[in-house]
Amino acid sequence: MYGGGYIFDEPNKRQLKEEQLHDDPVKLAEFEARIARGEKIEPGDWMPSEYRRQLIRLIEQHAHSEIIGALPEGTWITRAPGFKRKLALIAKVQDEIGHGQLLYNAAETLGKSREAMINDLLSGKSKYSNVFNYPAETWADVTVIGFLIDAAAIVNQVANAKGSYGPYCRALERICYEESFHLKQGHDAFIELATGTPAQKQMLQDALNRWWQPIMHFFGPPDKTSVHSEKLMQWKVKMASNDDMRNQFLDQYVPKIRELGMTLPDPELKKDETTGKWRFSDPDWDLFKKVINGGGPCNAERLQVRQWAEEHGRWVRKALMNPGAVKTAPVA
């Protein structure tokens, strides 16, 4: 699972930075030609400092999203309805944590240590996908997350897997393969509630109503308001625009929701058959910004759970520490 066609950045950092202006123009031209030819960039290659910075931030936020994203679902393992659902949920949560590890490794090849990334997560400096700042109130929330949030994440990850940075693409290839199980088990649990008793249907409808706005937020602000970075597209860091990914998601999944007799809480939601684009009422982007900046219902709790794990696992890590080992970064 992963959130974020939206790459978070402070507004004042969107300007070209000093060191970026001083990238060797010959090497920059070679680098851009390599990407244009469809070749991958590997850790030892020369790369513009801005490319490195943006990739670290993107992959790091992706890694944090996997780890934090396991929390709202993880809490339902003890309360999953039945043995089969419990086993599937344990397997899925384990996968998500594994994805986090793969992604931390990929980000580390760019020169930022895993410890530094975890510190930036705990201090709030580094972000993760906004959707995980909302609570999973009932089992139906878990099915909506497992089906629709994972589906949205797959749209995003399949696009990113065609990007230019080798280690990130390799991690995403494995991740996408495992996500296909997440999506299927989520869809299966979703169908079970949608075709179940009136109480089950109502529980699912309530969860859908709660999650629809966060899902519409998932791919980030509309292209017309977000600062469009042609460079990131040219460098194949960002592979598709927020609006395009959102439209692809709606196109694939709204019919799958409606065919089960469920409704979505947006009277404007409708496909324009002439343009092929979905129309919808504008989600509350002020709320989106407020939640990113710490004002969501679960921001504090998510970080505190992560911090608790860090504090209480420390003695184990220290006890296992190999004093002879010198710190190195993954090679690929």
Place this chain on the structure above:
Amino acid sequence: MDQPQYSLDPRVNRLRLLESGEPVEVQEGENWNSFEVFHQEKRGAHHEHVGCVHAPNAQLALVFAKEQFARRKKCVNLWVVRSADILAFNAEDEDMFANNAEKTYRDASGFKVMEKINQFKKSTHDKK
């Protein structure tokens, strides 16, 4: 939206997590070192590089590698090696691997035999 007084997560309430909040700083190196992982899909196949794990030593790296890379697809064996022990060429020296057209004598395709055989067969046939 206000922060709820209690969490929907029973563990969070049990641990009274929302009442603590001393900042934690992870020290450099606390997450151990990295090991590259090589996966063998079946007996007789090559071990292939699949990624890496963080571990305090090689034995635990194997345990973590099994969890991370052998959960699903078939696996009969794993290798781990400290990332620092891998020696590689500089990526910028890629051009030294380039093959030029003059080295066709190294390739099977550089030897055209059929043409001569056919010519020979044709000439012996014509003599008869």
